[in-house]
Amino acid sequence: MQKIPFSRRRFFKVLGTGSLVVAGAPLAASPENALMQQQKPETNIADAAEVPRNKNSMPGEYPGKVSRVTHPGAIVDNEIVEEKAYLMLEKAMLDLTGEKKLKNAWLQFVSPGQRIGLKVNPVAGKTLTTSHAVTKSIIRQLEESGINRSDIIIWDRRLMQLHETGYTEQNYPGIKVMGTEQQDDKGLYYDADGKLYGEKMIDKDWYYWADVEGEYDQYTIPFMVNGGKYSYFTRIVTKEIDKIINVPILKNAGATVTAAMKNLAFGTVTNTGRLHAQLWNETCAQVCAFAPLRDKVVLNIVDGLKGCFNGGPGANPQFFCNYYTILAGTDPVAVDRVAHEIVVAKRIEEGIQKADNPRASAFLDMAEKLELGISKREMIELNEINIG
Numbered sequence: 001m002q003k004i005p006f007s008r009r010r011f012f013k014v015l016g017t018g019s020l021v022v023a024g025a026p027l028a029a030s031p032e033n034a035l036m037q038q039q040k041p042e043t044n045i046a047d048a049a050e051v052p053r054n055k056n057s058m059p060g061e062y063p064g065k066v067s068r069v070t071h072p073g074a075i076v077d078n079e080i081v082e083e084k085a086y087l088m089l090e091k092a093m094l095d096l097t098g099e100k101k102l103k104n105a106w107l108q109f110v111s112p113g114q115r116i117g118l119k120v121n122p123v124a125g126k127t128l129t130t131s132h133a134v135t136k137s138i139i140r141q142l143e144e145s146g147i148n149r150s151d152i153i154i155w156d157r158r159l160m161q162l163h164e165t166g167y168t169e170q171n172y173p174g175i176k177v178m179g180t181e182q183q184d185d186k187g188l189y190y191d192a193d194g195k196l197y198g199e200k201m202i203d204k205d206w207y208y209w210a211d212v213e214g215e216y217d218q219y220t221i222p223f224m225v226n227g228g229k230y231s232y233f234t235r236i237v238t239k240e241i242d243k244i245i246n247v248p249i250l251k252n253a254g255a256t257v258t259a260a261m262k263n264l265a266f267g268t269v270t271n272t273g274r275l276h277a278q279l280w281n282e283t284c285a286q287v288c289a290f291a292p293l294r295d296k297v298v299l300n301i302v303d304g305l306k307g308c309f310n311g312g313p314g315a316n317p318q319f320f321c322n323y324y325t326i327l328a329g330t331d332p333v334a335v336d337r338v339a340h341e342i343v344v345a346k347r348i349e350e351g352i353q354k355a356d357n358p359r360a361s362a363f364l365d366m367a368e369k370l371e372l373g374i375s376k377r378e379m380i381e382l383n384e385i386n387i388g
Helices: 008-018 031-038 045-050 082-097 102-106 132-144 159-164 197-201 235-240 260-268 273-289 332-349 358-369
Strands: 065-070 116-119 152-158 176-181 202-209 230-234 243-246 251-253 256-258 297-308 320-329 381-386
Touching: 045 273, 065 082, 065 332, 082 102, 082 132, 082 297, 082 320, 082 381, 102 132, 116 132, 116 235, 116 260, 132 152, 132 297, 152 159, 152 235, 152 260, 159 176, 176 197, 176 235, 197 202, 202 235, 202 273, 230 235, 243 260, 251 297, 251 332, 256 260, 256 332, 256 358, 260 273, 260 297, 260 332, 260 358, 273 358, 297 332, 320 332, 332 358
Parallel strands: 065 381, 116 152, 116 243, 152 176, 243 297
Antiparallel strands: 065 320, 202 230, 251 256, 297 320
């Protein structure tokens, strides 16, 4: 494919008057799709546009550009080699930015004194989490670029899952580890006054509203702020950090991918169980359009060294695979389009499906309409670097 240079100015010119920042915008001008959208629950996506964009807003500094680095030697005896992960990340950062020095590449996105949040994904447990090799490589390169460890925060929705997968302050000395949903040292989700710990970690000034409710019980989800039609943003993104580096793992979710946008959207707000059945695509796209994510996510680094092609986003070892790859980009939509392509190709190779289903990546087209990035594959500049 011929590479197409893409600037922020050209990105907004391409989208231009065709962009719709409204709830339920149709994916295509067909009666079938129009009917489908009419039946969707309403959301407050129109509120997202009320906050003006800034220079950091998605799709960031490099719309439509994705750097992919592959290294077959990065996994030895089923273990990721950290030094190889570091090298892969270095290659990706230099390629993405065009810089010759690694420090200069990082300083395009972060600055000393800023609070930097690393959004990892531990949902599938120890066997399929964002790897420590990639996370530690990011931290090393940030430190080498002048970022103090005390200004780095590793975070996700559930503090318990972070701890279970090794993301602890003992393993990452000098770095804060934070989660919206929490337990105390007795395993309780509520304090002495009967208040949910997770409720202290949300910001009710920021929310994703959707006209749909779900049923929850205290046994399955006792630790999340559930019920009603509001999904509140975590204080971690609204109050605690200035910049976000998104570090998802390369996994499938049915016939599609769960990478950059899913990691952000479903990992940032509460009361998400009600959103899966009717608004999975909309949630992935629309939550990312709100300022706490849209204006703070400066990099998406997909850990594709190990991943899965079926049974995701949980951990089913039968479908684990080594992709031996890292993706990097400021544009989460373009990054997810490339990630989707990788996962679908593997699913076709394994005989799970015969071809890609465009409906499986509807969230990417929705995100493009919200001016969060480039969804059209022919408009994406993919640079592939193979090591070894």
